[in-house]
Structures are given as structure tokens and as C-alpha cells.
Amino acid sequence: MTRLNGQRMDANVVVLGTDNVGKSALIVRFLTRRFIGEYGDIESLYTHNVVVDGREQALNIWDAPYSQDLSSESLMYEKRVQWADGFVLVYSICDRASFNAVSRLIQIIKTNKDILGFEKMPIVIVGNKRDLHHHRTVLSEEGRLLALSADCQFYEVSAAENYHSVLMVFHGLVDRIRESRVSVKKLAGIKGIVKSMSAVFTRRRTDSL
Numbered sequence: 001m002t003r004l005n006g007q008r009m010d011a012n013v014v015v016l017g018t019d020n021v022g023k024s025a026l027i028v029r030f031l032t033r034r035f036i037g038e039y040g041d042i043e044s045l046y047t048h049n050v051v052v053d054g055r056e057q058a059l060n061i062w063d064a065p066y067s068q069d070l071s072s073e074s075l076m077y078e079k080r081v082q083w084a085d086g087f088v089l090v091y092s093i094c095d096r097a098s099f100n101a102v103s104r105l106i107q108i109i110k111t112n113k114d115i116l117g118f119e120k121m122p123i124v125i126v127g128n129k130r131d132l133h134h135h136r137t138v139l140s141e142e143g144r145l146l147a148l149s150a151d152c153q154f155y156e157v158s159a160a161e162n163y164h165s166v167l168m169v170f171h172g173l174v175d176r177i178r179e180s181r182v183s184v185k186k187l188a189g190i191k192g193i194v195k196s197m198s199a200v201f202t203r204r205r206t207d208s209l
């Protein structure tokens with residue numbers, strides 16, 4: 001891996017969603033441009049190089065298994081949130097239960113994020129299997145509305161039929177991760193200024209006593 005200006009901005013992405021929604025298909029499509037049809041269900045961690053702002057960056061993608069028992073798995077989710085710089089939450093437009101699960105996952109991520117004190121977690125919601133529109137049970141508008149209410153990005157894609165839309169998902173997330181890092185840095189800068197100003201004021205107050 002090349003280092004440009006000595007700076008590396010690696011990003012960790014966790015892909016979550018119920019079984020059979022096409023998480024592995026999306027990841028494999030992104031990494032190889034191919035749709036191979038069957039993927040098994042082995043938990044995997046991939047590393048892929050992308051170029052962001054002229055800098056090469058490693059994107060680590062975790063193809064995570066879905067846990068039915070969300071409540072008793074809080075430690076597992078806490079670890080995922082701790083590791084992640086961003087999430088891809090996948091549902092199938094033909095599977096209402098998978099869409100409902102995305103709402104629950106957002107709640108879990110936000111709860112853990114608050115516990116761990118993160119400023120903002122970039123999340124992309126993906127409605128997959130768009131090619132199966134004749135079996136659609138979740139409207140595009142529902143996905144868009146959920147994304148809007150949770151401040152996430154939203155895409156409808158077909159891992160089976162379209163590489164470009166899958167590419168947009170991961171590029172969109174990488175952009176958001178980069179933006180969130182910039183704003184965290186800015187915030188840290190502002191906090192620093194506030195700290196030093198309040199230090200000056202405290203000193204003045206004690207001086208005048």
C-alpha cells in the first residue's frame with residue numbers, strides 16, 4: 001500500500017441486514033464487479049483499496065452475520081459500532097420484515113453510538129433486489145422516508161443487474177465518512193478554542209480575587 005504525504009485514511013465499514021437480502025452479493029459485486037448467484041454464509045472481512053481525493057485508502061468491509069436476538073447481543077453490536085466508521089444497512093424490496101429490521105438496526109447503532117460518545121455515524125440504507133420489482137412489497141418512498149428521518153443516505157439497487165448503483169453505495173459512504181472526519185476535526189478545533197478561552201477567563205477571575 002502506498003502512503004501519500006505520509007497520511008493514511010483507512011475506513012471500516014460494516015454491512016448489516018437480515019439473511020438473504022443480498023449483503024454478500026453487494027460486497028462481491030463491489031469488489032469483483034461480478035454477480036455469482038450463491039455466496040454461502042461465512043462471516044468475512046475484506047480489504048479493498050479506493051482512491052479518495054487522490055489518496056489511496058484501504059476500505060475494510062465486514063460481511064456480518066445477522067443476529068435474531070438483538071437485545072441479548074448488545075455487546076456484539078457495541079463492538080461493531082466501536083470498530084466501524086460507517087454502516088451499510090441492507091434490506092430486500094421484496095421482504096417487508098427485512099425493511100423493519102433496518103429500523104431496529106438504526107436504533108441499536110444510535111444507542112451504542114451515544115454510549116460510546118461518537119459524534120455522528122455515517123449510515124447508508126440500501127433497498128436491494130430492485131430487479132424483482134414485480135414482487136415489491138416495500139415502496140421506494142418508504143425507504144427514502146426512513147433514511148430522511150434517520151439522517152442516512154438511501155439507494156435502491158440491484159446487485160444482480162447493476163454494478164454502477166452498487167459502486168455509488170460504497171462511494172457515497174466513503175464520502176460521508178470523509179465528511180464526518182472533517183467535521184469531527186473541526187469540532188475538536190472549536191472545543192480546543194473554547195477550552196483555552198475559558199482557561200483565560202478562569203485565570204482572569206482568579207487574578208481579580
Ligand code: GDP
Binds near residue numbers: 021023131
Ligand atoms: P445475504 O444473506 O444477505 O448475504 O444474501 P446473499 O448475498 O447470499 O443473497 C441471497 C440470495 O439473493 C442469493 O440467492 C442471491 O443470488 C440473491 N440476490 C442477491 N442480490 C440480488 C438482487 O439484486 N436481485 C436478485 N434477483 N437476487 C439477488
Ligand code: MG
Binds near residue numbers: 024041
Ligand atoms: Mg451473506
